[in-house]
Amino acid sequence: MPPILGTLRRLVLTPKLRAVTFARRGFPGASAPAAEHLESIPQSVICGFEWGIEHRELWDVERRLATVAPELRGFAYEGAAMAFAVRDAMAGGKGTRTKVLLEGPGLPHIFLTYIGIGFAMARLPRVLWRGIMPDLENVPFFPTMSWLAVDGYGFDRAYFHTRKVVDEQQPFKPYPWTGRPDYFPRAADQGVGRALWFIHGALPDRVAAAVAAFPQARQADLWSGVGLAATFAGGCPADGLADLTVAAGEHAAELALGATFAGTARLAAGHVPEHSRLGVEVLTGGSVEDAVTVAASVAVEADDAGTEESPAYELWRERIRDHFRRPVSKAA
Template identity: 75%
Template sequence: MPPILGTLRRLVLTPKLRAVTFAHRGFPGAGSPAAEHLELIPQSVICGFEWGIEQRSLWDVERRLETVAPEQRGFAYEGAAMAYTVRDAMAGGRGLKPSSKARELLLGPGRPHIFLTYIGIGFAMARLPRVLWKTVLPDLDGSPYHPTMSWLAVDGYGFDRAYFDTRKIVDEQREIEPYPWAGAPEYFPRAVDQGIGRALWFINGALPDLVAKAVNAFPAHRRADLWSGVGLAATFAGGASAVGLVEVRAAAGEHAAEVALGAVFAIKARSYAGYVPEHTELGAELLAGLPLGAAVALANSTAVDANAAGPGGSPAYELWRERIRDHFRPVAKAA
């Protein structure tokens, strides 16, 4: 039985399941055939958050998370990571100490879902003042993807802002003030846009024409990162038929390589978690033009050292993305 304090945290902090439905949020994709499937994802996040914010022990949280269907389980872990990050902040910002709850989750039962649990940290960031952001990322030296993939926390922050503040972030395309995440404030807006691109897939109900229209409403310099987010969401979350995925790749036009990049990252994350649904295999084939194994091999073969830097001093995360992106860019023909 959870303690009274845990029950109070749950009652005060846990969003209602209805609050994330597309109809409640007024999303244009509310009536799409994929809406019900896609709504299960934020609802799974809320379930994970509710368990993480209420239960006293990680063992109790893990037992609940493992009851979630494999396709949605990573999203529930995402919610638990969000909850544990908030709890660390409420306890006085112990996020960088070895005893932090977020660290125990990410290096423990959440390890296979490391890509999504980073995103959960970003969801917490959207609810915490910026002064606390310097404490939200736990020390994960035991993970091969830390700190390179910690930029997914910024991606998660961008997704959350677009999903819950749609008018400002999507309709008005307001840019978010940079933050020196991992010492690279100039890259922060790009990682935010990658998350916004993922949110556009949900907001528009996986309808290719609406998604493309939404992306193209943004300034041209932001569209590449938005399209990579679309490719990641379409492949990881699903929601589109084979015909729809072909339409997405065509609509991306000059940014088709960005869509493929997002698809490869999604495939890597699904494979690492140990469960690859059919729609992810389909995304590999139709958005990246690769069979599943080849897509995973591409992600693995292009991985970078955490201390590496990309062009212009961009973080190792972007260097990894660039290497994958280069695979899909057409080779210039000799004169």
Template identity: 60%
Template sequence: MPTLMGVLRRRVFAPSLESVGFAGRGFPVTPTAATARLEMVPQAVVCGFEWGIEAPPLWEIERRLAMVEPEQRGFGYEGATMAFTILDAMPLGRRDRTRELLLGPGHEHIFLAYIGIGFAMARLPRPLWKQVLPDLSESPYHPTMSWLAVDGYGFDRAYFDTRRWVDEQYQPAPYPWQGAPDYFRRAVDQGIGRALWFIHGAGAAGAAEAVNRFPEHRRADLWSGIGLAATFAGGCDRAGLSALRKSAGEHHAELALGSVFAIKARTYSSFVPRHSRLAVTVLTDLTVDAATELADRTVVGPAEGDAVPAYELWRQRIRAHFGTAQQRLAG
């Protein structure tokens, strides 16, 4: 049973399902069965958030999310992580909900859970950001993949403040995430790229046109975000994916990089839907197993990062694979 305080928090913080839908956001999306399926992603996040913001016991949030279909369950954990992060940041509250969630039932969804932390950052003042990332040293992907929280922040701002962050191409002030303030904006752009895939309803032409309106130096990170979203969330058929790959042009390696990261996240959660299998094949010329092996073979340990974050070093190694493949084809 939710408490009165939990119900009040849900009313204050939780958006409605309609408000996160494409029509509710005013996005130029033609309704189809595929876009309706894609629209379920932000709605699943809202459901997870509503359940989490009520501050239920950990076993209860796990049981609730177990009832969400496997394809959408990770998005539910995104929302629950967002809620727990906000609860942990509140004055006089507990500080361990997010840690317990991500070292417990949410561990296999840790890639998306980091994004949920970023969603919370979009709603918290910057002085509180230093408190949002729990110690997850038991996880092999912490803190390397915590940059996905910054990605999540960028996605949230582009999705909910599209005019400013997409149309006007606003860039936030740097922030010393993991001691690398110069990389902060790049990770934000990766999240904005993911948002473009949703804003344009998985339409290759619309997403490509949106990227091309940005300055050249921002496009590579935007394309990697699109590749991640197209593979993880889906939304179009083989023809649409082929058009997306063609539209990426010289940024194909970045598009493929995002696709490989998406497959790594999907395999880590033990469920790879059909659309993800199709997308990685079309966008990277790799099977799911080969894409996972590439991600595992190139993984970077936290100690390897110095001037460049370990997260970006990992991205560079994956990107180099596709650059080499392109050179072989050209030769």
């Protein structure tokens, strides 16, 4: 039985499942065929958060997470990582729950647990961000992929503050994440691109129109987020994904980049659903295994700090984009 304090944390901090439904959020994609499927994703995040914010022992949380269907389990781990990051912050930054989770049972879902930390950032004042990302040991792609936390922050802001972030397109204020405040808004925009997939119910024409409404300078990062969400979350048939590639035009390689990261994350977690295989195949032209090979072959070294122009994370992304850049077919 959880302690009273854990129960109070759960009651006070856990969002209601209905709060993340598209209808409640007023999303234009609320009536889309894929809406119910997509809504199960943030609801799985909430379940993971609820378990993580309430229970004292990691074992209790881990066993509950194991009951979630493999397709959704990574999202539940996102929620648990979010809860642990909040609890560590509440402990004055001295907590170790997030580190233990990411180095332990959350390791197969490391891409998503990074994102979960970003969800916590969206609910904490910036003064508490300094120590929110633990120093991880023996974790692949660390600290390079820790930028996914900023991606998660951008997604959360777009999902819950849609009018400001999407409709009014208010830019993100820079923050020196890994010492690179200049790249922070770009990484956050990648999360906004993922959110657009949900907001518009995985309807390719509406998602493409939403991206096109942003300034040209922001569209490349938005498209990579769209590619990641389209592949990892799914919700769109093959012909719709093909239409998405045409709509992306010169940014088709950004879609392939996002799909590559999604395929890599799915394979690392040990379960690749059919919609993720489909997304990789349509958006990259190859298999999930091919995409993972591409990502691994051009990965930056763990101690690579990047260049003056780009952090190591963006250098890796650029190498993947270069692999997929090819002549773009014109719509008839």
